[in-house]
Amino acid sequence: MRTYFPTIFGNDFHKNRIAEAVLEERLPHALLIDGPKGSGKMTLATEIASALNCENRADVTRPLPCGRCNACRRIHEGGFTDVKILRRADGKATIGVSQIKDFRADMYLSATESGYKVYIIDEAEKMTTEAQNALLIVLEEPPKNVVIMLLASGTDSILTTIKSRTQYVAMSRFTTEELSSHLNEVSSEARSLSFRDPEAYKALLISADGRIGKAMELLNPRAREENEQTRAEIMAIIKALGKKTPYTELYAAIGSLPQKRAEFSASLEILISALGDLISAKKTESFSPVFFTEPSSARDMARDIPLQRLIKIYDIVMHTCRECEKNANVTLAAANMASSIKMA
Ligand SMILES: [Zn+2]
Numbered sequence: 539m540r541t542y543f544p545t546i547f548g549n550d551f552h553k554n555r556i557a558e559a560v561l562e563e564r565l566p567h568a569l570l571i572d573g574p575k576g577s578g579k580m581t582l583a584t585e586i587a588s589a590l591n592c593e594n595r596a597d598v599t600r601p602l603p604c605g606r607c608n609a610c611r612r613i614h615e616g617g618f619t620d621v622k623i624l625r626r627a628d629g630k631a632t633i634g635v636s637q638i639k640d641f642r643a644d645m646y647l648s649a650t651e652s653g654y655k656v657y658i659i660d661e662a663e664k665m666t667t668e669a670q671n672a673l674l675i676v677l678e679e680p681p682k683n684v685v686i687m688l689l690a691s692g693t694d695s696i697l698t699t700i701k702s703r704t705q706y707v708a709m710s711r712f713t714t715e716e717l718s719s720h721l722n723e724v725s726s727e728a729r730s731l732s733f734r735d736p737e738a739y740k741a742l743l744i745s746a747d748g749r750i751g752k753a754m755e756l757l758n759p760r761a762r763e764e765n766e767q768t769r770a771e772i773m774a775i776i777k778a779l780g781k782k783t784p785y786t787e788l789y790a791a792i793g794s795l796p797q798k799r800a801e802f803s804a805s806l807e808i809l810i811s812a813l814g815d816l817i818s819a820k821k822t823e824s825f826s827p828v829f830f831t832e833p834s835s836a837r838d839m840a841r842d843i844p845l846q847r848l849i850k851i852y853d854i855v856m857h858t859c860r861e862c863e864k865n866a867n868v869t870l871a872a873a874n875m876a877s878s879i880k881m882a
Pocket residue numbers: 591592593594595603604605606607608609610611
């Protein structure tokens with residue numbers, strides 16, 4: 539059988555279905571690809587763009603996409619004019635209507651290359667309602683040979699009218715064992731790391747949280763160092779949560795979180811996972827931690843903090859996270875979080 543999407547791990551059901559649709563020229567004009575950050579949505583989207591434009595599409599002896607022809611190579615390098623990616627503007631919490639209108643106008647221009655024009659919207663769940671309605675017009679009556687892909691981490695904020703006009707693709711999450719065996723297969727760095735620093739390797743797998751893209755990213759020593767740094771910052775907060783710890787310590791630990799909105803929110807999400815582990819450790823004997831590398835380390839950390847307090851803190855951090863999504867001032871949000879935790 540012909541190999542479809544060879545660079546994408548797992549997700550066989552979607553890969554076969556999409557590849558067959560591409561070959562039979564019946565791929566829906568809009569896809570909604572849903573999965574957590576780092577689950578490989580962008581990789582899948584660019585691979586679909588390659589499959590649509592691959593010069594060796596009809597050659598059954600090669601994989602689809604072939605990855606070697608001129609179109610495949612240029613799409614991979616980001617130099618293919620008819621594959622366009624729209625991202626949230628720097629520092630903005632949402633994707634606004636003007637961005638979508640520009641994108642939409644481009645869809646009606648004729649193709650520069652010969653094949654399909656592909657439009658990818660990253661973090662589509664961040665589109666404002668107005669932006670989504672602007673996009674809806676083009677989804678209702680799409681120009682010929684245009685494929686639109688919406689990438690989202692959760693689709694709660696996406697309008698039903700958009701959902702009903704797109705084909706839904708959910709990216710799989712993998713177990714730690716699956717991730718590990720795939721990493722060992724494709725990466726010598728993974729093999730070497732698991733051997734020379736098993737603890738760091740375990741932390742990498744835990745941080746990847748079932749997401750293959752995130753795991754691959756963390757194999758890069760710089761990314762791994764940053765991740766270790768974040769984990770250390772979160773640990774410092776966790777250590778300062780006990781009622782007896784001086785407030786100044788908690789305040790300092792929260793104050794050392796990154797000040798940029800996106801990074802601050804990402805850190806809070808990790809803190810929420812860590813708090814979830816502490817709560818599980820209080821409640822059950824056996825559980826699979828998502829932040830701590832072992833249940834026993836979560837249990838040790840949770841020992842001096844009452845369950846009721848942990849639950850209150852969990853809610854406070856969740857609340858702060860939501861406020862930040864709504865564009866709250868990060869410094870102020872961090873200060874409010876610290877004083878609310880103090881009183882919890
Ligand atoms: Zn190709």
